[in-house]
Amino acid sequence: MDTKVNxxxxxxxxPVMTASGTFGSGEEYSExxxxxxxGAVVTKGVANVPWPGNPVPRIAETKSGMMNAIGLQNPGxxxxxxxxIPFLKQFDTKIIVNVCGKTxxxxxxxxxxxxxxxxxxxxxxxxxxxxxxxxxxxxxxxKAVEEITAEVKKRAKQPVIMKLSxxxxxxxxxxxxxxxxxxxVLSLINTLTGMKIDIHRRAFSLANKTGGLSGPAIKPxxxxxxxxxxxxxxxxxxxxxxxETAEDAIEFLLAGAxxxxxxxxxxxxxxxxxxxxxxxxxxxxxxxxxxxxxxTGLVK
Numbered sequence: 266m267d268t269k270v271n272x273x274x275x276x277x278x279x280p281v282m283t284a285s286g287t288f289g290s291g292e293e294y295s296e297x298x299x300x301x302x303x304g305a306v307v308t309k310g311v312a313n314v315p316w317p318g319n320p321v322p323r324i325a326e327t328k329s330g331m332m333n334a335i336g337l338q339n340p341g342x343x344x345x346x347x348x349x350i351p352f353l354k355q356f357d358t359k360i361i362v363n364v365c366g367k368t369x370x371x372x373x374x375x376x377x378x379x380x381x382x383x384x385x386x387x388x389x390x391x392x393x394x395x396x397x398x399x400x401x402x403x404x405x406x407x408k409a410v411e412e413i414t415a416e417v418k419k420r421a422k423q424p425v426i427m428k429l430s431x432x433x434x435x436x437x438x439x440x441x442x443x444x445x446x447x448x449x450v451l452s453l454i455n456t457l458t459g460m461k462i463d464i465h466r467r468a469f470s471l472a473n474k475t476g477g478l479s480g481p482a483i484k485p486x487x488x489x490x491x492x493x494x495x496x497x498x499x500x501x502x503x504x505x506x507x508x509e510t511a512e513d514a515i516e517f518l519l520a521g522a523x524x525x526x527x528x529x530x531x532x533x534x535x536x537x538x539x540x541x542x543x544x545x546x547x548x549x550x551x552x553x554x555x556x557x558x559x560x561t562g563l564v565k
Contacts, residue, residue, distance in 0.1 A: 370390060456476075
């Protein structure tokens with residue numbers, strides 16, 4: 266039984282990875298999860314300089330999910346290269362670095378810094394607010410998506426994954442723009458913008474007022490968007506959004522994803538990723554699939 270998947274020439278031992286921002290850089294989870302059992306570890310977003318993140322409170326629970334407005338707090342690329350990459354190199358897993366920024370130049374500085382580091386792929390978080398465009402996320406404007414993809418690709422030594430924002434009218438437009446810009450792989454979806462109000466305090470539950478909704482509540486939206494994108498472009502797709510179990514992951518594969526990321530589930534079940542990987546194998550055995558790639562896009 267072959268669980269290996271190939272993403273732009275990078276071979277993962279299985280299609281299961283972590284979703285950026287939910288797993289740190291793996292160290293805090295390593296006592297619960299053997300990272301070598303994962304196809305890849307996707308790190309928390311890394312910027313060219315340290316980001317303090319947003320004021321608190323910045324997490325709120327919702328029905329079947331959670332909202333966060335962490336603000337991509339991170340220690341910056343220098344600390345990341347010195348501390349986190351050496352830690353992850355101890356394990357037999359692929360390393361995918363999530364990159365964030367406030368301008369195209371910010372992203373490019375991180376990508377250039379990572380060119381000589383021993384990491385396998387870069388995931389570009391284009392849900393970041395573009396300061397030069399008045400705070401509108403890069404990923405909400407197809408022209409901006411194509412431009413930033415092209416600029417990153419000029420400088421990247423590793424294959425580039427563009428992580429798409431679902432906060433658009435038609436996600437296939439941004440997917441096609443990323444493809445036109447030279448992206449190697451697409452990942453989706455990022456969080457959906459939401460709001461929660463505390464009726465007893467009569468105040469916003471998050472200091473930022475709005476936050477990103479994740480967890481099981483968004484899965485039907487995510488599956489639909491993965492299906493649309495997989496049928497609109499020729500690039501491999503990494504699907505995510507509310508995956509808790511192998512059954513959830515298999516839905517994404519059947520919709521057209523080549524691999525999957527587990528995010529919010531890690532917070533309440535630190536072993537979720539391994540359980541998903543084992544469950545996919547059990548499903549393949551039960552239904553006689555020799556190769557996990559045979560599941561991708563099977564439902565038309």
